[in-house]
Amino acid sequence: MSTPRQSVASVTWNTQLGTMLAVAGSAVGFGNFLRFPGLxxxxxxGAFMIAYFCAFLLLGVPLCWVEWAIGRRGGILGxxxxxxxxxxxxHSSVWKYLGIAGVLAPLGIGMYYMYLEGWTLxxxxxxxxxxxxxxxxxxxxxxxxxxxxxxxxxxAYSGQSNLPLFFFIAIGANLYLLYRGVTRGIxxxxxxxxxxxxxxxxxxxxxxxxxxxxDAAHPNRSVxxxxxxxxxxxxxxxxxxxxxxxMVPAEASPEQAEMLVSRxxxxxxxxxVRREHISLMQGLxxxxxxxxxxxxIFFSLSIGFGTVLTxxxxxxxxxDIALVSLAANAANEVVEVGIAGMMIxxxxxxxxxxxxxxxxxxxxxxxxxLPEVFAAMPGGRFFGTLFFGLLFLAxxxxxxxxxxxxVAFLEEFWRLGRSQSVVVVGMLMLLGSxxxxxxxxxxxxxxxxxxxxxxxxxxxISTLYLSxxxxxxxxxxxxxxxxxxxxxxxPRGLGFVINWITPAILLIIFxxxxxxxxxxxxxxxxTHLKEGEPGxxxxxxxxVMIYIFMVFVVRxxxxxxxxxxxxxxxxx
Amino acid sequence: xxxxxxITMLLSIGFVWILLIVCMRRLLRSEQxxxxxxxxxxxxx
Numbered sequence: 110m111s112t113p114r115q116s117v118a119s120v121t122w123n124t125q126l127g128t129m130l131a132v133a134g135s136a137v138g139f140g141n142f143l144r145f146p147g148l149x150x151x152x153x154x155g156a157f158m159i160a161y162f163c164a165f166l167l168l169g170v171p172l173c174w175v176e177w178a179i180g181r182r183g184g185i186l187g188x189x190x191x192x193x194x195x196x197x198x199x200h201s202s203v204w205k206y207l208g209i210a211g212v213l214a215p216l217g218i219g220m221y222y223m224y225l226e227g228w229t230l231x232x233x234x235x236x237x238x239x240x241x242x243x244x245x246x247x248x249x250x251x252x253x254x255x256x257x258x259x260x261x262x263x264x265a266y267s268g269q270s271n272l273p274l275f276f277f278i279a280i281g282a283n284l285y286l287l288y289r290g291v292t293r294g295i296x297x298x299x300x301x302x303x304x305x306x307x308x309x310x311x312x313x314x315x316x317x318x319x320x321x322x323x324d325a326a327h328p329n330r331s332v333x334x335x336x337x338x339x340x341x342x343x344x345x346x347x348x349x350x351x352x353x354x355x356m357v358p359a360e361a362s363p364e365q366a367e368m369l370v371s372r373x374x375x376x377x378x379x380x381x382v383r384r385e386h387i388s389l390m391q392g393l394x395x396x397x398x399x400x401x402x403x404x405x406i407f408f409s410l411s412i413g414f415g416t417v418l419t420x421x422x423x424x425x426x427x428x429d430i431a432l433v434s435l436a437a438n439a440a441n442e443v444v445e446v447g448i449a450g451m452m453i454x455x456x457x458x459x460x461x462x463x464x465x466x467x468x469x470x471x472x473x474x475x476x477x478x479l480p481e482v483f484a485a486m487p488g489g490r491f492f493g494t495l496f497f498g499l500l501f502l503a504x505x506x507x508x509x510x511x512x513x514x515x516v517a518f519l520e521e522f523w524r525l526g527r528s529q530s531v532v533v534v535g536m537l538m539l540l541g542s543x544x545x546x547x548x549x550x551x552x553x554x555x556x557x558x559x560x561x562x563x564x565x566x567x568x569x570i571s572t573l574y575l576s577x578x579x580x581x582x583x584x585x586x587x588x589x590x591x592x593x594x595x596x597x598x599x600p601r602g603l604g605f606v607i608n609w610i611t612p613a614i615l616l617i618i619f620x621x622x623x624x625x626x627x628x629x630x631x632x633x634x635x636t637h638l639k640e641g642e643p644g645x646x647x648x649x650x651x652x653v654m655i656y657i658f659m660v661f662v663v664r665x666x667x668x669x670x671x672x673x674x675x676x677x678x679x680x681x
Numbered sequence: 682x683x684x685x686x687x688i689t690m691l692l693s694i695g696f697v698w699i700l701l702i703v704c705m706r707r708l709l710r711s712e713q714x715x716x717x718x719x720x721x722x723x724x725x726x
Contacts, residue, residue, distance in 0.1 A: 125712055155689040162696065333682050340693075341686035359683040389685075429711065436704035442697040450693070596711050 120291050121425045125433055127296040132420055132437035134299040134506030136411045137306070139225065141445040142500060143475040145409065146339065146453040148401050150466060155342025156392025158446075160402035164614070165442065169406040171603065171611045172571060173417060173438055175578045177430045178591040180421025182582070189422040190518035191415045191570070192663060199581045209659045211415035211570050212518045215511035216534070217562030217652050218414065220541035221555045222508045223283065227276030227546075228476060229504055231256060233497035234275070236490060241480050246465075249481045257476075258549035262644065265546055276546055279505070280539065286509050287516055288531045291423055295509050302502045303440075309499040310448045316492050317456040323485070329369070330462050334358060335455030338463055342389040346463070349377045353467035357384070400621050403614055409445055410438060413567035413574070416510040419517050431595040453479070460485045475500070512538065518659070522666040537655055544648045553637065553644030560634040561649065568619050575612050584608055 122128040149157045183194025191211025195204035235241045235256070243249055256272055258265025265272045286294040322331040338344065338356050345357040347370060355373050357366045374382045392398055411417065417434075424430055453474065457466035460482045469478050483493030512534055519530040541558075548554035578587045584604045592599055600606075637645035682690075 125708055129708060154686060158689055158693045162693070336690065337682035337686055340690040341683050342689055343683070343685065359686075429708075432704060432707055432711075436701065436708050439697060439701035439704050443701045446697045447694045451690075596707050 120423050121428075122423050123292050123296060125428060127292075127300050128420065128424060129433045129436045129440070130303045131295050131299040131506075131510065132417060132433070133440035134303050134306075134503075135414075135416050135420070135510035136409065136437065136441040136507070137303075137444050137503045138411075138507040139471060139475065139500070139504065140405070140409045141441065142449045142453065142503065143471045145405055145445045146449055147466070147469060147471065147474055148405055149450060150339045150454045151468070152395070152398045152401060153342060153344060153387040153389070153392045154340035155389045156395075156398060157402055159393065160399045161406065164399075164403040164406040165438075167606060167610050168403055168614045169410045169412065170435065170438060171607050172412045172574065172615075173410055173434050174431060174591050174603070175574050175587065175607060175611075176412065176417045177421040177434045178587045179574060179578060179582070180418035181424050181426075181430050182587075182590050183418065184422030184424065185426050187521070189419055189521055190514050191418055192518060192659075193521055194418060194422065195573070195577055199577060201581075204577065204581075205663055206660065207573055209656060209663065210566055210573065211413075211418065212514050212659060213652065213656055214413075214562050214566035214570060215415045216515045216538060216655065217541070217558050217566070219283075219508055219511045219515075219538055220648070221545045221558050221563075222504065222511065223280050223538065223542045224276060224545045224555065226279035226283075226501065226504045226508060227272055228257060229497055229501040230279055231272055231275040232476065232480065233494055233501055236480065236483065236493040236497055239490065241493070242484055242490065243481075244484070246477070246481060249477050249484075252480075253477050257552075258546070259552060261550045262548050262553075265549055273546070276542070279501075279508075280535075280542065282505060283508050283512060284531055284535045286505075287512055287534070288528055290527055291513070295513065298509065299506055302506055306499050306502045306506075307444070307448075309495050309502075310444065310452070313492050313496050313499070314448055314452045316486070316488065317452050317459075320456070320459045320486065323460055323487075327462065329355070329358065330459050332455045332459045334463075335458030335466070336451070338458050338466065339450065339454040342392070343387065345384055345386045346467075347373050348383045348385050349373070349380050352464070353385075354382075354464040356463045396621070400618055403618050404622070407567070407571075407618065410441060411507070411510075413569075413571040414511055415514045415570060418574075419514040420510065422517075427594045429594045429596045431591050431599060432597045435597065456482050456486070519662065522662050522668060524668060537658075541648060541651050541655075544644075544651060548644030548647070550644065553642060554648045557634055557637065557645040558648050558652075562652065564622075568615070571615060572612075572619075575607070575615070579608055579612075 179194055179198065182198055183189065186197035188194040188197045190208070192205045192208035195208035196202060232241065241252065243252060254260050256270050258267070258270055258272065264270070286298050288294065289297070318332060320332050322328060324330060334356065337359060341359065344359070346353045347355045347357065354377070355369065357369060361369065370382055370384070421430060424433070454466045457474070457478050461478065465478050465481070466474070479496070480493065483489035483496065486492060515534045515537070516527070516530045519525045519533055520527065525533065545554040545558065578584065584607055588599065588604055634645065638649065
């Protein structure tokens with residue numbers, strides 16, 4: 110095998126289709142398959158989808174275009190990471206230190222993503238071998254605890270779980286693909302894995318939609334009922350102590366509805382069963398729904414991860430970016446709305462009932478509810494293996510993209526070769542990932558990194574994108590860059606949306622989230638750091654050390670430090 | 682599943698599929714117009 114040799118300044122994507130698939134692959138992940146269906150069902154399909162598409166058009170698409178334009182401009186000027194692109198566009202060295210956030214955050218996210226990839230691979234293999242052919246919810250919960258080591262720190266390495274094996278396979282696969290380079294590794298992998306992922310998802314979808322009413326003893330548990338729970342704009346649910354336990358079918362007569370309430374009451378003796386009606390207008394008037402929809406778009410499209418910027422920097426000067434960005438967003442939405450929206454909740458409702466699907470967390474739905482669904486499904490072992498296999502593919506296409514900014518950063522600032530950069534990134538990530546897989550009690554390290562790197566930093570980076578695009582570069586210049594080589598006409602009001610609407614939505618989401626985290630419920634992540642919990646402090650201390658290392662890399666760089674002019678062969 | 686539910690589902694899914702098909706058609710058409718040798722030249726591997 111020949112060693113991949115790609116000069117960072119001259120790398121460009123082979124094809125636009127490859128670019129689009131790589132960006133779509135970067136965006137398609139856990140959020141599409143596990144987070145979206147839960148949210149849509151929780152807030153009542155119709156109202157949620159109106160808010161969701163408003164957020165897609167006013168927040169998602171404009172922010173992605175901003176990131177693409179900055180990225181391509183950075184690439185033309187010779188910068189492929191957030192730090193260098195910011196500096197080269199702004200001509201100010203302050204921006205390169207701010208831009209380090211766009212390199213640090215994806216690396217931090219990559220640390221826990223590797224661990225989650227180990228889960229998906231492990232669940233895929235365990236489903237295939239029959240180790241997940243269990244019978245009760247308690248057994249599935251116990252398997253999850255034992256496999257992931259969530260029972261306590263170091264439990265994953267106690268010898269009872271085979272997770273470490275899958276975890277290291279996932280890390281190895283990622284580093285190998287990164288070592289192969291942008292075109293031979295990332296583009297090649299996404300070009301075959303994305304169609305495979307789509308076909309696999311469609312196969313599982315067909316299986317779910319043909320389930321009908323699997324258990325005649327529970328006529329209320331059917332695919333039709335599941336689709337209704339997911340998409341009906343108005344529905345009546347039965348709530349016991351704040352948890353949705355069932356849904357009154359739309360076609361049920363008052364007597365049948367009463368019978369259902371009596372049955373649920375008998376299952377929950379001594380507790381009050383409350384009927385709750387969710388209507389379209391009621392949903393649209395709920396500010397929480399709008400914030401949840403905007404947040405889902407934000408995370409689903411990988412806005413602020415720094416990956417789109419890096420990917421865009423490899424697009425040639427006169428190639429289209431506006432259409433590629435829109436196509437990648439559309440592909441992400443097809444997987445999320447068109448496939449996951451029809452698959453996850455209907456499967457869970459038809460086999461386990463509304464109570465199983467309602468209110469389950471992202472990981473709860475994915476790793477305790479769905480394995481149980483597949484165990485109860487005819488042919489479930491095969492379809493379960495396919496599903497977790499596709500989840501693994503989706504997570505690999507995401508994780509290789511979130512490590513690429515750091516690889517590019519080292520290549521351009523220290524002029525390291527690809528293999529050297531991958532080794533350094535591998536070492537930085539391995540220590541962090543090991544901490545995540547060790548401090549598994551209450552998933553402390555994972556949750557800490559997810560909060561600080563996967564949430565806080567993303568808002569920060571998106572704000573930086575808008576600031577540099579609007580305030581430093583100028584919206585007109587940015588839109589000119591976006592329109593260069595474009596195969597579509599940009600919407601007329603795009604400048605206004607980017608200048609005013611998108612920042613306003615971003616600000617509202619951030620403030621409401623901050624308000625909730627700080628005042629409504631005490632932010633546990635801050636408390637954990639204050640109390641000196643090792644599972645929270647050590648990963649964050651490692652992130653601070655990496656930040657200092659990155660500042661050192663920037664300061665000792667001979668390429669960008671002393672001169673601000675361009676030294677790339679592709680420079681304008 | 683109610684009629685409004687079916688309409689919501691079809692509109693949502695239809696919108697994303699149509700958006701993808703329109704984008705892909707344009708993307709593939711532009712890809713076909715680019716001669717293979719230009720694509721080859723772009724690759725520096």
